[in-house]
Amino acid sequence: MDFxxxxxxxxxxxxxxxxxxxxxxxxxxxxxxxxWRQYRRQQRQWAAEAQMRPRRRQ
Amino acid sequence: xHRFANPARFMRLSxxxxxxxxxxxxxTLAVGxxxxxxxxxxDYQQGExxxxxxxxxxxxxxxxxxxxxxxxxxxxxxxxxxxLADIAAQSAAPLGAGFTLLCLVTGSLWGEPMWGTxxxxxxxxxxxxxxxxxxxxxxxxxxxxxxxxxxxxxxxVLALVGIVNLPIIKFSVDWWNTLHQPAxxxxxxxxxxxxxxxxxxxxxxxxxxxxxxxxxxVRMRTAILNARLRAAxxxxxxxxxxxxxxxxx
Numbered sequence: 001m002d003f004x005x006x007x008x009x010x011x012x013x014x015x016x017x018x019x020x021x022x023x024x025x026x027x028x029x030x031x032x033x034x035x036w037r038q039y040r041r042q043q044r045q046w047a048a049e050a051q052m053r054p055r056r057r058q
Numbered sequence: 059x060h061r062f063a064n065p066a067r068f069m070r071l072s073x074x075x076x077x078x079x080x081x082x083x084x085x086t087l088a089v090g091x092x093x094x095x096x097x098x099x100x101d102y103q104q105g106e107x108x109x110x111x112x113x114x115x116x117x118x119x120x121x122x123x124x125x126x127x128x129x130x131x132x133x134x135x136x137x138x139x140x141x142l143a144d145i146a147a148q149s150a151a152p153l154g155a156g157f158t159l160l161c162l163v164t165g166s167l168w169g170e171p172m173w174g175t176x177x178x179x180x181x182x183x184x185x186x187x188x189x190x191x192x193x194x195x196x197x198x199x200x201x202x203x204x205x206x207x208x209x210x211x212x213x214x215v216l217a218l219v220g221i222v223n224l225p226i227i228k229f230s231v232d233w234w235n236t237l238h239q240p241a242x243x244x245x246x247x248x249x250x251x252x253x254x255x256x257x258x259x260x261x262x263x264x265x266x267x268x269x270x271x272x273x274x275x276v277r278m279r280t281a282i283l284n285a286r287l288r289a290a291x292x293x294x295x296x297x298x299x300x301x302x303x304x305x306x307x
Contacts, residue, residue: 007095010107011100012105012106016107016168017107017110020110023164024113024160028156028266031152032273035277035280038277039276039277039280042280042283042284043283046286053290
């Protein structure tokens with residue numbers, strides 16, 4: 001517990017250090033999540049339209 | 059190089075590389091974070107505030123690297139008209155903007171306790187802000203045209219013109235007076251950072267790089283799927299048109 005409070009206090013710089021790390025998680029996580037969701041949507045769209053598309057003659 | 063620049067080949071290759079990149083990113087970021095937050099000592103002058111460096115510096119490196127990649131891809135797109143190059147440049151741009159934003163805000167959070175100010179209009183900070191606007195301008199320009207090919211060409215020209223900003227960013231701390239410290243890792247004579255801080259910094263940088271590679275691949279795959287979908291729709295429309303024309307003749 002003592003270690004945790006000491007660690008979180010960051011030697012008095014907590015209000016600068018933690019927002020920096022928080023923003024890093026937000027920005028990196030955000031770009032990954034956004035890219036992945038667009039990718040899945042595109043895949044679903046492709047699959048949905050592939051079903052409707054008449055099969056090409058060979 | 060051209061062998062890998064084929065969209066079908068890229069789809070096969072990226073499908074195999076993607077899980078590896080993502081796993082390596084998770085591993086290196088976890089190890090890097092552990093080093094950054096636990097094993098690296100507090101700085102003798104900056105105290106614990108120095109830990110901001112471990113996200114600020116990798117973000118700054120990635121901001122410049124992503125722009126360099128975007129400019130090279132734009133040159134390839136303009137010279138060889140390669141479709142994958144346009145896709146790479148456009149997929150990278152928002153990621154570069156994200157890294158630049160992260161660099162600017164973490165720099166501000168570091169500047170306030172260490173310099174006593176959130177922001178100064180000196181050469182380093184201003185040139186990185188210009189980099190952010192170049193990313194935003196590129197994204198806006200690419201999407202400002204009804205014809206995507208014209209948008210891509212206009213964006214590629216802007217990306218190439220904007221590359222003059224990269225050496226300005228790199229050498230701004232040597233050419234002008236600034237609050238920002240000069241280079242301490244990539245400099246002649248080797249790094250001046252102690253290894254207890256250097257290894258977490260480099261590990262975080264490698265983690266950022268793998269993560270960027272993974273997200274870039276996901277975005278490029280999305281763009282290729284989108285292009286295929288549009289081509290398939292056009293193909294159907296053409297077939298319907300041809301059928302309709304046939305019934306009149």
